[in-house]
Amino acid sequence: KWLVAICADTSGTFDLWRVPMKGPAAPQLYQHTPGEETQATLSPDGKWLAYITVEGEATALYVQSFPNPGAKYQVTIPSPAGAVWKRKDEIFVGSTNGFVYSVPVSTADGFRQLATNRLWRVPQDLGFVDDSPTMNAFLYFRLRDVSSLSRMEVVLNWTQLLQSK
Numbered sequence: 001k002w003l004v005a006i007c008a009d010t011s012g013t014f015d016l017w018r019v020p021m022k023g024p025a026a027p028q029l030y031q032h033t034p035g036e037e038t039q040a041t042l043s044p045d046g047k048w049l050a051y052i053t054v055e056g057e058a059t060a061l062y063v064q065s066f067p068n069p070g071a072k073y074q075v076t077i078p079s080p081a082g083a084v085w086k087r088k089d090e091i092f093v094g095s096t097n098g099f100v101y102s103v104p105v106s107t108a109d110g111f112r113q114l115a116t117n118r119l120w121r122v123p124q125d126l127g128f129v130d131d132s133p134t135m136n137a138f139l140y141f142r143l144r145d146v147s148s149l150s151r152m153e154v155v156l157n158w159t160q161l162l163q164s165k
Contacts, residue, residue, distance in 0.1 A: 001020065001021055001022065001046060002018050002019065002020060002021060002042065002046065002066070002067060003018075003019040003021055004016055004017070004018060004019075004030070004040045004041075004042060004049060004066075005017045005018075005019055005027065006037060006038055006040060009032070013034070013035075013036060014036045014037055014038060015029060015030070015031065015032050015033070015037055016029075016030040016031060016037045016040050016049070016051060017029055017030055018030045018066075018067050030049070030066075030067075030069060031064075031069045033053065034055060035053040035054055035055040036053065036054040036055070037051050037052070037053050038051065038052045038053075038054070039051060039052040039081070039082040039083060041083055041084050041085055041091075042066060042085065043066075043085045043088055043107070044085055044087060044088050045088050046066065046067075047065065047066060047107065048063055048064070048065060048066055048085075048107060048111065049063065049064050049065075049066040049069075050062070050063045050075070050083045050085065050091055051064075051083075052080055052081070052082065052083070059079060059080060059081075059096075060074055060075075060080065061074070061075040061077055061080040061083055061093060062074055062075065063075060063091075063105070063111050071110065071111075073110075073111040073112075073113075075091070075093070075103060075105075075113055076113060076116070077093045077095060077101055077103065077116065078095055078097055079095045079096040079097050080093050080094070080095055080096075081094045081095055081096045082094045086102070088107065089104060089105055089106065089107070090102060090103065090104050090105065091103040091105060092119075094122075098121045098122055099118050099119070099120070099121050099122075100118075100119045100120055100121075100122065101116050101117065101118055101119060102116070102117040102119055103116050103117075104116075104117075
């Protein structure tokens with residue numbers, strides 16, 4: 001039902017916007033904060049939004065109700081760099097320290113973080129993007145100089161490509 005976009009305002013501050021995927025409604029600001037919101041991901045049921053906020057030197061992972069922002073819950077992870085909802089009750093979080101964490105959560109009567117598990121370590125130049133539904137394949141990205149490229153390629157249904165290998 002929604003697309004979450006990260007857009008900069010006139011001052012260059014990044015905020016989260018919600019874009020309805022049906023009907024004539026225009027994009028709407030989800031919330032405006034002094035921080036830089038990035039790496040937003042919707043829960044599978046569409047009721048929660050996890051995102052990274054950078055304020056000065058501090059980086060934090062927050063979860064809020066969606067499509068209307070409510071109480072903001074901080075997820076305790078060292079140096080979060082990005083997050084992906086695995087299921088309604090689990091978030092995978094990549095950290096700048098190179099570790100990937102599994103964060104079981106409860107969304108009954110608000111939001112609650114359960115015992116976090118450190119899964120594995122990856123080279124620090126890789127960024128976690130997503131996993132396959134069976135968790136037997138994981139998609140990472142590696143930053144590189146793209147200044148000379150004239151196009152961007154997006155691979156959809158990448159898990160199906162693995163089946164043909």
